[in-house]
Amino acid sequence: MLRLAVALSLAAAPALAQTTLRIGIGADPNVLDPAQSGSFVERVVFSALCDKLVDVAPDLSFRPELATAWEWAPDGRALTLTLRDGARFQDGSPVDAAAVKANLDRYRTARESRRRSELRPVSDVVVVDPRTVRLVLSEPFAPLLSVLSDRAGMMLAPSVLPMAERIGENPVCSGPYRLTRRVAQDRIEMERFAGHWNAANFHFDRVTFLPLPDNTVRLLNLRGGQLDLIERVSPSDIPAIERDRRLRMVSGPSIAYQTLQFNLGNGPLGSRPIGANARVREAFELSIDRAIINQVALEGRFTPNNQAEAPGTPYYFSDLAPPARDPARARRILREAGFDRVAVTIRVPNAPVDAQVAEIIQSMAAEGGFDVKLEVTEASTAVAAVERGDFEGFIGIWSGRPDPDGNIAFWLASDGFLNRGKYLNPQLDRLFEQARAVTAVPERQRLYREATRIWLADRPMLILYHHRWFWAMRADLQGFESAPDGIIRLAGLRIGR
Template sequence: MRAFHLAAALSLLAAPALAQTTLRIGIGADPNVLDPAQSGSFVERVVFSALCDKLVDVGPDLQFRAELATAWAWAPDGLALTLTLRDGARFHDGSVIDAAAVKANLDRYRTARESRRRSELRQVSEVQVVDARTVRLVLSEPFAPLLSVLSDRAGMMLSPAVLPMAERIGENPVCSGPYRLTRRVAQDRIEMEKHAGHWNAANMHADRLVFLPIPDNNVRLLNLRGGQLDLIERVAPSDLPAAERDRRIRVVAGPSIAYQTISFNIAGGPLAQRPIGADRRVREAFELSIDRAIINQVAMEGRFTPNNQPEAPGTPYHFADLAAPARDPARARALLRAAGHDRVAFTLKVANQPMETQIATIIQSMAAEGGFDVKIETLEASTMVASTVRGDYEAAMAIWSGRPDPDGNISFWLASDGFLNWGKYANPRLDTLFAEARAVTDTARRQALYREAAGIWMAERPHMMLFHYRWFWAMRAGVEGFEPSPDGIIRLAGLRLPR
């Protein structure tokens, strides 16, 4: 009997520990900074979904749902929003997520010098701690998009212990999400491990998480097909036919609130004095020289949705009667002559991505027939953003990942104080319309305001939207529980690797 017990004990000692599961996700770029206050790119939002919980989240139906806040209520006059916090939620350092911590984060977002969230929260005049689980946001004026703002980076909570580190927070963001950062190698990988104290840990089925930035869409897909990755974002339309035929992987498609746009430099320095920025007739001629449907068919295999507006067709704030003009190169050339030009040359800056480069090349070819000589300049995403912010551009192509509230899809670009208004476009009437739309919640009233606003900016063309995306993800066959979302964010709850 003693020998049996000894053998059993030795067997237990020799037994391997339960294998840990690692989820490997291929993403389209390396995040610039892992600090929600300073973040400015879509890929950072993908990583933050694992790293940092928000006060509220957005479901696949674009309706708000509980995350760190489990309930919320507006004051009757619309000048305050009261949030009830989740009981027992903790940061990665073990500290409790209470009203004081939420206040510390929101105060940083709305006042800190390094924060890019200040304009998003400018209507918040005070954050009050009611009790440990209740926080009240007092507003200087009604602000209907506030919940939408809190469902993004302005609602992400970090441990108050790291907030005094200011600009160094991105090196070690002690957040509150289902996974905590363990190692980052720039341009190579971001490693995380499961946060056992997370309120939803039971629904997180991977022990470790690795984000691998692979900018080339084809290389990202090849790594998935070869078994080096488990899940990838943004499968290129040109790669879809092959991916859909491959039984080793599964493609999941979903609608998107993201869109592609071209920003023109209207008043952002010396380059704004060039014809494309200085004269609305030139921008109109440029739009007449292109065909969005052709761009979609040639560059995106017809998989996306041509569109000239920030809201997707069929949604409440898309205006079908304000469709894009039909392509008319002859009329474009006539407009240029009326503006005093035989031909107009300008530089179009694009991110160094295969699809964006192909789109720019198609635009270059079509615009030539309308009297334009378009030079394409490809840049790394962070370099391009830096140049547009300082006004060093004539035209730049950019993606906007979309927000559930219409204010977050247009005013940031076009309001005179919009934080993405690179071209310094300003129209007082447009500012008034945006402000009025933010102050009401009635859909019919907001529709009327946004429609009038659309009539203004469509005539002046400081931006020219091209199309709305569809999201395409791919994953190893057998991966279960993935739920597509129109915001393009990968949510990890319920996602299981093949057994």
């Protein structure tokens, strides 16, 4: 009721001048520092705030952003980037090779950086000249461009780098909009950066992101004229949006997936049965049916899946499909493992769809011998708890990456920044390392198939389904382009028919 009251209050407020684009997002970002960031919604906000060295096109190819060209060394042990002439940070300083080196050195060495594992093969960053920087590698590293198209490629002004503990309060980047005000759990306000290299292609003077976890509340504010664009539309709301002539919906394929991660060794809760015993996790998987989750909670619009890559893509393996639901077998496995029933608590972000998915899992798992308790909290609160090991299971989203390494190793490698459950498997680590060092697709397929076989048996997490992206917006908002990574790119957006 409180969230609905807030929404109605917003709907009654006077409309902002239409030089402001108002975007409803599904959660409040935790930290606005690319080095420390770990959530999807932060990437949505960063798209306005921080340019990257390279961007990802709708076809998942790489396209220029701060770097206009790149070239691999013949032996694959160096990548040379040519930087954009005239690009500047929001404090007026140039985006030059020295600034890029300072950022990459922080990402790969700073204590607070979660990017260290992503950039581990980078042994040195060399300033060749003001517009040329060379990344020297200790070994060939096929995912490097993919890494540089995400947070490890976001450049901050060198003036703020010495203040590491405060960067998240006032990040100074090189993106098209600069931060002017943030009110936690309420709004993030930005204004257009006139010195941006592509400023002419950004048509709003200001952008405001409003975190509204409830899908219904986001849609209510869009229909009431208090928002112009919302992300992650609930599948159940799609028919109503399609009937509303004031609104327009855009959908597109997604590389994102939903996962249920378990705590295997992150503090005392990792010793609970679900984390300590792979047989218990096997029983849990046999208790659930991904197709039922898709039909009941997602209107059948998503893709049930147990792997990090979507069906039909080069690194999906059809012979490793999920087992059929079998609650009787699940109960038998629990008894063989020494349990009658197993209690497990699952943390869930306070988004209605996530909560409904969790409730369906709770109901199905009960038939397999599990007593599931759900703890539904605000998304950043849930993530913070998971990172400190205060969880047994956690339902979360991964927005996906163009390279398969970024879709699974971040979660399951021993040094992966999303390996919050502290899963350790040296054999899997070796396979990931070998796959990063080769570019030939058949060899990488062989290595990732073996890696997939291992982690599917260990079950440190259960992938539940692949998303499809749905955005809703006012009918006269033009220029929106669907992206498989789910990021809202503001270039070209304007009001007009």
